[in-house]
Amino acid sequence: MINLWCRSLLVMLVLAPVPGSAWSDGDSTGSDQARGPNPTLTIEGDRFLLDGRPFSMWGIRTASGTQDDAQCDHLVAQLDDYKAHGVNTVAVYYMGCRGGNYDPFSPDGTAIDPGHQERMERIIRACAEREMVVVVGLFYQHAPFGLRDAGAVREAVRTATEALEPFGNIIINIANEQNSGGWSDTAAVFDFRDPERIIELCRLVHEVDPGRIVGGGGYDHEKNIVIGGSPEVDALLFDTAGPDPDSGALYDRFVAAGVEGKPIVNVELFGGWTGQFERGIFPEEVRRAYLREVEAAATQPGLSVFFHNNVWCQQEPMRYDLAGSGTEDDPGIRWYFEAVREATGQPGDRQAEGAPEAPPVAFEDQPDGLRMTIGGEPFATYVFERGETTRPFLEHLHTPRGVQVTRNNPPVEGVDIADHPTFHPGLWLAFGDLGGPDSWRDNDPIRHAGFVEEPQGGPGRGDFVVRNRHIKGGEVIAEEVCRLTMLVRPAGRLLIWDSEFRPVGGTLALGDQEEMGLGVRLATPLAAVNGGRIIDSEGRVNEAGVWGRQADWCSYSGEAGGDRAGILLMPDPGHFRRSWYHARDYGLLVANPFGRRAFTGGEPSRVVVEEGEALRLRFGVLVFDGEPDPDAAYRDFLEQIGHGG
Incomplete structure (x- = not known):
């Protein structure tokens, strides 16, 4: 019987060529090796840089994009549309999210399911080719948690960090909503609700890969201040759960409390609140709440926000496409991305004010x-x-x-x-x-x-x-x-x-x-x-x-x-x-x-x-x-x- 947790197979995956479209032009001389891009994300103060150039991060939470081949294909197929609208980062979790839970780690944490790792790498490479970034989440509170003890959790962090080491265009996010009550089920194994445990795992990432950007956080903002204030945490990756996140005010609060000199990123706008209205339909007050977040991120360079809508992106069948304008007749999330495009000045097929609507494609x-x-x-x-x-x-x-x-x-x-x-x-x-x-x-x-x-x-x-x-x-x-x-x-x-x-x-x-x-x-x-x-x-x-x-x-x-x-x-x-x-x-x-x-x-x-x-x-x-x-x-x-x- 083949051992799915074969470490040698994992090493083969880790050592595979890194670029966005990973291939080589196989001349026998090796003089014409063709390689795609592998951009590198770094931090300077509270700003991100990609290959040394300013990188204003705008994201979308696509947490279960690695859960199967169809989901992975669907996500990769959207990347150009995201990029054309100014959204240049996706958030994906090894353990997926509600609606797409999966635990790819072996019980001792020393290996990752090869198919799962291949899909994660495919997303990372596809983003690298487009000069996009991936926030890679390790643990998710609602996933079936098979890691047997705290040592296995630490080993899983080492394994994932080693597997991701070839890639320059990623950030590691230790755990989703670290303060969530959903972590109570795993507290006997490892208490993710304790900010010091998140900091410990960030330190472990740096021991394995000193140059890797790593962060964490949740929606308990006092705990976010503890996490974000640690020198082991390169970026505060926090969440908001209610209908009025006010990321701009939270940014000011974090900075005033000593979380300064590093990027502050809301990786999950609104949390479960978005499950309270219909799939793909956004009432006017809901739109206003989202658009306030876009404005806050556009006017505060140290702040980034990630679109999230659990009934669109996490309710089966999960959708990552933009679809329509968010009305009952035309459901979708494209309206938000158009707002980001306006905020970022991205070129595209926007119509000038007062200009006739472009003829429809059918x-x-x-x-x-x-x-x-x-x-x-x-x-x-x-x-x-x-x-x-x-x-x-x-x-x-x-x-x-x-x-x-x-x-x-x-x-x-x-x-x-x-x-x-x-x-x-x-x-x-x-x-x-x-x-x-x-x-x-x-x-x-x-x-x-x-x-x-x-x-x-x-x-x-x-x-x-x-x-x-x-x-x-x-x-x-x-x-x-x-x-x-x-x-x-x-x-x-x-x-x-x-x-x-x-x-x-x-x-x-x-x-x-x-x-x-x-x-x-x-x-x-x-x-x-x-x-x-x-x-x-x-x-x-x-x-x-x-x-x-x-x-x-x-x-x-x-x-x-x-x-x-x-x-x-x-x-x-x-x-x-x-x-x-x-x-x-x-x-x-x-x-x-x-x-x-x-x-x-x-x-x-x-x-x-x-x-x-x-x-x-x-x-x-x-x-x-x-x-x-x-x-x-x-x-x-x-x-x-x-x-x-």
């Missing part, structure tokens, strides 16, 4: 996919698979003025340039060599395995998240979670294609071909052979100048029926490598970060994703009329993904 189920409209007019159709094209794709993309910018699918005889009728269905992400399988040429399928998040539309924005399975010989070799986001932007319709790939049953090695990455087949009238034009960010033109060259963006446009229209491809600059472009005058454009030998004749590229790690690929696709400024459109794309230029 979805209509089809037998083999989804039809998408913007303002009631066709935008595109997402197809799971059809006929000989055995992978997902988008077909018949339209500009705001209604010009179809992708080739007819299938090509129309006598109208279209008809090569590659099934390989080039419109817009797609596929690979000629995904560790052997070839989904580009439809030799090996990519199967739609369901929605992680159902389609959700609204003014100026719509998105959905799907799970895809990459198949070889009837076996799943990789799982892909893909978010597609449609945004109404000044320059046109912006589609953000964001996919994360995880190997199944072994490593995944992506090879080196022209036919790798995000591809689009332009409508026949727009092709360069018919008078269209390809141009990249370096000013190079058409196939002769663009093919096989690296660039930040590449535009392909032409005239159809007297109207100029086109598509702008924009890879995320956070990828492991700048993309080359497989550009053809007959109408093909592909952004490909893999084809080093195929395009340059250099050393072959081999990007390896180890089991338990992930590769993230993200692209912006602007569908436009006329001739928008591509540099401005690219900057707008960077703002939308929170890259900051």
